[in-house]
Ligand SMILES: Cc1cc2nc3c(=O)[nH]c(=O)nc-3n(C[C@H](O)[C@H](O)[C@H](O)COP(=O)(O)OP(=O)(O)OC[C@H]3O[C@@H](n4cnc5c(N)ncnc54)[C@H](O)[C@@H]3O)c2cc1C
């Protein structure tokens with residue numbers, strides 16, 4: 001690991017001011033991703049800014065949202081009574097993430113900004129446009145099993161790794177950030193950026209901008225929601241395919257629906273096409289299958305990851321059946 005300086009500011013403004021003095025700095029929260037990447041020299045920040053002294057760990061209901069501080073640990077959010085009652089898709093997505101030890105350390109802000117698990121991104125001996133812009137993509141023409149089928153480009157096909165972000169995409173949560181230009185709120189659908197020809201630019205955060213909180217809207221039908229994750233191992237593994245869904249039912253008719261997919265796309269993937277198909281339709285297997293076809297209509301496999309398209313469809317159908325039951 002390369003030598004680095006360390007700072008532990010006591011306010012958000014001190015944190016982003018430290019960052020302004022060293023544009024290649026990185027924040028560290030739980031450290032479960034950034035320290036890992038530093039050890040394998042994928043990241044080599046000259047300055048590590050530890051944000052754990054900031055008062056950003058509260059979880060509170062304010063108006064029509066649950067306001068979660070960026071430093072709230074995954075375990076604390078998953079166990080929060082309001083989250084479990086009103087937004088089970090969030091609690092399940094968190095419980096299905098990583099391991100208990102990691103969930104005790106990892107934070108909400110860090111989870112949303114974790115980097116891809118694409119093996120070529122993590123191997124500095126191979127080209128990777130995300131790690132080293134314009135160096136090429138080792139995955140294209142390489143091992144594709146875990147790579148994405150939605151939202152890809154000719155420059156990057158890496159899957160987004162966060163489970164939580166998929167649930168937040170279904171809810172269209174709001175990310176609250178602060179930085180040298182002030183405070184702002186970013187809707188989740190504007191937060192993540194498709195790879196295009198700049199896969200190293202992953203979010204709409206500016207340099208040094210700090211996530212301070214995430215608002216989870218108390219969707220009126222959020223209690224009828226779930227998150228279903230399919231992976232190689234039953235525990236402690238990233239998704240091959242996942243689905244976050246919420247259904248508003250009137251008898252057997254769907255009034256409204258929310259649908260997002262994980263494990264198959266370069267960003268947490270909300271499917272407005274599936275939601276439109278579900279709206280005002282009968283809550284039946286036939287409807288769910290048509291919604292799954294719509295959600296994956298634009299998916300493109302490249303051989304080794306073709307299996308993800310039928311897998312994601314089946315995952316979504318099953319998630320909708322669970323939510324409807
Ligand atoms: C073995 C293993 C298995 C895992 N399995 C899963 C899984 O199944 N599902 C899943 O979703 N995740 C999984 N993870 C990933 C894990 O959830 C993330 O590493 C963790 O959530 C990151 O949070 P952190 O607080 O530790 O982030 P850190 O490592 O501290 O930071 C991650 C990134 O976010 C930035 N950052 C952190 N906080 C802020 C902030 N407030 N504002 C701005 N920037 C910030 C950092 O600079 C860094 O770039 C796994 C990780 C491991 C090691």
Ligand code: SF4
Nearest residue numbers: 118120128137156157
């Ligand atoms: S898919 Fe993306 S992250 Fe993986 S090697 Fe290619 S450019 Fe890098």
